[in-house]
Amino acid sequence: MDRARITDLYFAEARSKLIDLAAFLDRVERSEGADDFRMKSLRAALKELGTPGPERTKKILLLLSDPTTEPIAQAGGKSASGAWPGY
Amino acid sequence: MRYIEPHAHMVSRVTDDYSAMVTAGCRAVCEPAFWAGFDRSSAQGFYDYFCQLTDYEPRRAAQFGLPHYSWLCLNPKESENTSLADEVLAMIPSFLDRPNVLGIGEIGLNKNSRNEIRVLEKHVDLAVRHKQMILVHTPHLEDKLKGTRLIVDLLKRNPGIDPGRVIIDHVEEHTVDIVLDAGFWAGITLYPQSKCSPSRAIDMVEIYGAQRLWLNCACDWGHSDPLAVPKTAIEMKKRGHGEAAIDRLIYGNPLRFLSQNPKFRVDKNDRETSSDAAQK
Numbered sequence: 001m002d003r004a005r006i007t008d009l010y011f012a013e014a015r016s017k018l019i020d021l022a023a024f025l026d027r028v029e030r031s032e033g034a035d036d037f038r039m040k041s042l043r044a045a046l047k048e049l050g051t052p053g054p055e056r057t058k059k060i061l062l063l064l065s066d067p068t069t070e071p072i073a074q075a076g077g078k079s080a081s082g083a084w085p086g087y
Numbered sequence: 088m089r090y091i092e093p094h095a096h097m098v099s100r101v102t103d104d105y106s107a108m109v110t111a112g113c114r115a116v117c118e119p120a121f122w123a124g125f126d127r128s129s130a131q132g133f134y135d136y137f138c139q140l141t142d143y144e145p146r147r148a149a150q151f152g153l154p155h156y157s158w159l160c161l162n163p164k165e166s167e168n169t170s171l172a173d174e175v176l177a178m179i180p181s182f183l184d185r186p187n188v189l190g191i192g193e194i195g196l197n198k199n200s201r202n203e204i205r206v207l208e209k210h211v212d213l214a215v216r217h218k219q220m221i222l223v224h225t226p227h228l229e230d231k232l233k234g235t236r237l238i239v240d241l242l243k244r245n246p247g248i249d250p251g252r253v254i255i256d257h258v259e260e261h262t263v264d265i266v267l268d269a270g271f272w273a274g275i276t277l278y279p280q281s282k283c284s285p286s287r288a289i290d291m292v293e294i295y296g297a298q299r300l301w302l303n304c305a306c307d308w309g310h311s312d313p314l315a316v317p318k319t320a321i322e323m324k325k326r327g328h329g330e331a332a333i334d335r336l337i338y339g340n341p342l343r344f345l346s347q348n349p350k351f352r353v354d355k356n357d358r359e360t361s362s363d364a365a366q367k
Contacts (some may be wrong), residue, residue, distance in 0.1 A: 001327050009325060010286065057287065061261035065232035066199075075198035078164050080228035085122075 041083035063087070088112040089357065090316050090337035093276060093345065094193075094222070094256060094303035096121050096156070098136075104306070104313040105151045110242065111317040114338070114353050116148060117345065119158040119193035119222050123240055124308055126165055131172035133161065137178070138208035141185040156351060158192030158222050159183070159296075166197070166206035176209050183217055189348045190214065192222025193256065194200040199226060207241060220348055223255045227281060235262040239269050252347055256303070257282055263291055267299060272344055277315035278303045285319035289326055292336065301340045 001010075028039060035043070045060045066084045089112045097105070097118050108116065118140055127133060140157040148155035159182055161175040182188060191214040196203045214221050223242075226234035238255065242248050255266045256274035259282065265274040275291060276282040283291075288302060304315035312318070320333050345351040 004141050005327075013286075052089060055260070058260040058292075061259055062232065064229055066229050068233060069202050069236065071201045071237065075167055075203065077198040078197060080226070080230050082228045084229045086270065 037085045037087060038081060038083040041087045044087070088320055088337075088356070089114050089334065090320065091341040091345070091353075092116045092218060092304060092313075092316060093254075093301050093341040094119060094305045095313060096305070096307035097148065098139055100306055100313060102147070104152070105148060105153060108313055109151045109153055112312055113153060113317075114357055115154040115156065115345075115351070117156040117158070117341075118144065118210040119224075120160050120162065121193060121307065122162040123223075124262075126168070129190075130171060130178060134178060137182050139184055141187055146178040147186050152354075154187075156160060156187045156189045156353065158190050158196045159188060160191050160210055161206065162193070163195050163197040163203045163207065163224065166203040167200065168359070170203055170207065172206045172209070172213055176206075176213060179213060180217060182325075183219065186350060188221035188264045189345060189351060190222060193220065193224035195224035196226050197224075197230070199230055199234045201239060201327075204237065204241065207238070209357055211242065211245055211248070215245060221236060221248075221253045221351065223253065225255060225257045229259070231259065232261055235265050239265055239271070242271070243269060254344060257305070258291075259283055260287070260291065262320045263295055272301065275300060275302050275310070277319055279310050279312060281310075285315070285322045288319055289323055289328075292323075295334070297336045298338065301344065302334070302337055 041064055045063050048059050048063060049056060064083050066086070092108060092113050092115070095116050096229060097116060120136065120140060123136070125175070137159055140159065143155070145155040159179050161172050166172055179354055191210055194207055194210040196207060203341060211221065213219070223238055225231050235255070235258070242250070242253060250270035251272070254272040254274050257276045258266050258273045263273055275288045277285055292300060302319055304313055304317050305312060306313040306315070316337055320337050323333050342353065
């Protein structure tokens with residue numbers, strides 16, 4: 001499928017998600033307090049998003065992942081936050 | 088359109104979902120054992136759950152003419168309770184001969200802890216001893232990469248494992264090649280927020296090929312859509328994929344993997360054309 005057709009198919013959806021992301025960042029910055037590790041990772045991912053090159057999705061998923069290899073001693077809870085606190 | 092839903096937690100869905108899935112072309116549904124949303128207090132709770140998966144739920148699905156299959160295990164979210172895990176593991180073999188049980192699953196890791204790995208190893212040993220197929224859950228979000236690597240390493244260390252009889256589920260762009268390069272099947276889960284969107288799933292199919300991939304909705308009591316697979320098929324059509332390629336991905340591939348267990352059967356009206364879909 002050529003670029004024009006892909007753009008036709010997904011531009012409106014991507015534009016909508018982009019505006020939602022901008023609104024989220026505005027909302028965060030209007031609020032009181034400091035960024036936590038999730039926002040730090042998100043801001044780093046946004047830089048990656050603007051970097052030309054292939055596999056942006058994979059690079060951003062890796063940036064948000066725990067890169068360590070050793071099992072943890074014990075699971076403290078069951079849920080995931082979406083970003084690695086050690087980033 | 089016809090499809091097989093290879094991963095759905097129907098015990099947490101309403102009857103209308105069965106009706107909608109059958110209307111959309113679902114020919115069989117497979118239900119791995121999972122976390123109930125709370126920790127069970129005893130092995131008896133698992134006994135009742137396994138009875139539900141192997142007796143009650145197939146009868147509920149049959150009201151819609153839908154064959155229902157199941158996979159059994161203790162979910163990694165409950166693996167920190169190792170004594171409970173041992174009791175449940177000891178109980179599983181007594182259910183393996185039930186007519187709708189396809190194998191051991193969805194086993195795997197959640198937070199990548201030592202106890203989760205111990206319990207996963209025991210499930211894998213159980214599957215090998217009883218010649219069962221395996222369905223693996225990979226962790227959520229930031230834990231997925233590390234968990235997928237640990238799971239693949241653990242499986243590769245076991246000489247009794249045939250990668251062609253193991254599906255590693257919930258892959259994303261940063262884990263799909265780890266799974267496929269090791270010879271395993273990979274599952275892509277279509278979720279509204281976490282895991283994968285239809286458009287990203289189709290990207291992965293186009294990049295990695297559909298030879299050892301399946302799509303699933305993994306619908307449960309959280310944000311999920313029991314019609315995610317047929318909706319993705321419609322998006323594939325918009326992307327220019329032909330009817331035959333779509334049929335191979337959403338019907339032929341799960342049929343090819345699941346038919347390794349002779350208990351898995353599709354309706355005789357589909358059987359006439361299924362060998363083509365499964366072999367291409």
